[in-house]
Amino acid sequence: PVESYYKLVKKVESDPEFDTKRAKKKLRRYVESHDHAIRLKAEIMVDHFHEQVLALNKIGGEARAMVVTSGIERAIQYYHAIRDYLAERKSRYRAIVAFSGEHEYGGAKVTEASLNGFPSSQIADKIQEDPYRFLICADKFQTGYDEPLLHTMYVDKVLSGIKAVQTLSRLNRAHSKKHDVFVLDFMNDADTIQKAFADYYRTTILAEETDPNKLHDLKAALDGYQVYAPAQVEEFVRLYLTGADRDRLDPVLDACVAEYRAQLDEDGQVDFKGKAKAFLRMYGFLASILPYTNAGWEKLSIFLNFLVPKLPAPVEEDLSRGILEAIDMDSYRVEKKAAIKIQLPDENAEIDPVPAGGGGRKPEPELDRLSNIIKAFNEQFGNIPWTDADRVHQLITVDIPERVAADPAYRNARENSDRQNARIEHDKALARVMTAVLKDDTELFKQFMDNEGFRRWLTDTVFALTYEDTR
Known part of the structure; x- marks a missing residue:
């Protein structure tokens, strides 16, 4: 994983209130999509690919890389940044978006x-x-794409659950000269990815059966909102099955969208859209295994597959509006945390049935002062002004891991116990080492004790460095 560190500054004299959750999302999006941030990460990707993939003759020198981005705008930004930096390096390779x-x-x-x-x-x-070696994607090609030459993936998108499995599994296509793969992740930690894969490793067992009768409940609830009339569903399906063009299909959908906007309040829109997605998800699963078909379900499924993408997000007051005009980015840097081999437990996994729910409610926004939001944001992502950064780096990467690895109780757990017990002993050993560090470095000790994000990062990093490398 690679961690981003940045500092934002307030550029307005007033201290307005914003919706905390939305504001933090906007701030993260602002920072990670900033031209300087994109350029810096693009340089890391290109340099790594040339020096650690091509130079090592991965897949016989034929290795390709995929850049996974969070959206079209970001993909285009990366395309230009990578293209420009390849030209500056005088590389003979090119990128595709x-x-x-x-x-x-x-x-x-x-x-x-x-x-x-x-x-x-x-x-x-x-x-x-x-000369094409980089494929920069915005959803497209992130699932269902089979390319044996794909060796390296650069991830700048939040991944979890089945989406993480589907995306990272693009790398597992076999090739006679493919002996390893590599992921450089700017957005996700190892625990999140391990948890996503654990459910699908070895044998997957369904925790309980999915109840087809719940489709009746979902359909009844959707019908009750009167966003569409049965006649509209019938007409749409008839047009669709006879091969009608979109200019004949869209008027039916647009009329339903108008009803959705006019008749439903914000909570109703959230509930309808959630139930519609739940119906599609559940019916898509059951249709592949049921020994019979229900014409009403099938027709509604066809109709909703076209209607849901056209439904606008619920209109609500944006209490984070204006925050990007009130801040500026003071600094940005990217730092490699650790190279980690994610190990999955050798055991069967159990997953829940397809959920029948889908209704939802809008959470109440949590308001806070701009100054507090920025302060918490910078603290969370490690804006630490070290007095002697080189000395701290030496302690973190060499001295502390060596002391922790030498701890007798931790060494015994590594050699004779499982990973979970080893982690418990590791955390105790690290606490003892950090107490000893207090005599020589109060600055580092204070960050470890007071900065939860830094403490979590250091704990994970030292464990990764000492557990796998010393077994």
Whole structure:
């Protein structure tokens, strides 16, 4: 994993209140999409690929890399940053960007074809040919893409659950010269990824059966909102099955969207959309295993598959509006945390049935002062002004891990117990070592005791350095 460290500053004299949760999301998005941040991460990706993948002749020198981004705007930013840095390095390799549809960027409408210089249908073939080595994706190609030459993945997107499994599994396509793969992750920690894969490792057992009768309940609830009429569903399905174009399908959907906007309040919109997604998710699962079909369910499924993407997000007051105009980015740096091999327990996993719920409610916004939001944000992501950064780096990467690894109780747990018990003894050993550090470095000890984020990071890092490397 790679950690981002940055500092934001308030540039307005007043101290307005904002919705804390939304504000923090906007701040993180602002920082990670800032041109300076994108450029810095692009340099890390390109340098790593040249020096640690190509130079080591991965897949016989034919290795490719995928850059996983959080959206179309970010993918285009990365495309330009990587393209420019490849040119500056005088590299002979090039990048391809993949996204759906047309997007406005820099005041102009762009498509993947206009940026790449060839049709979208050729992307999968082009990436197999030189000079193309980087495939930059916004959802597209992140699932269902089979490319044996894909060796390295650079992740700048939050992943969890089945999405993490599907995305990272792009790397597992076999090749006779492929002996390892590599992931450089800017957004997720090892525990999150391990938890995502654990449910699907070895044998997967369904915790309990999925009840088909709950589809009746979901359909009844959706019908009750009167966003659509049965006749509209019938008409839409008839048009769809006879091959009608979108210009004939959309008027039916648009009329339903108008009802959704006009008849439902914010909570109703949240509940309807949640139940519609739950219906599609549950029916999609049951349709593949049920020995019979229900015409009403099938028709509603076809209809909702087109309607849900057109439903706008519930209109609500944005209590974080204006926060980006009130702050500026003071500094940004990226730091490698640790190279970690994620080990999964050798045991069967149990997963829950497809959930039948889907209704929801809007959480109440938590308001806080801009100054407090920025302070908490910077503290959380490690804005630590070390007096002697080189000395601290030496302590963290060499001295402390060596002392912890030498602790008798921890050494015994590593050699004779499982990972969980070893972690317990490791944490105790680290606490003892940090107490000893107090005599020589009060600054580091204070950060360890007072800064929970730093303490968690240091604990995870030292364990990763000492557990796997000394077994």
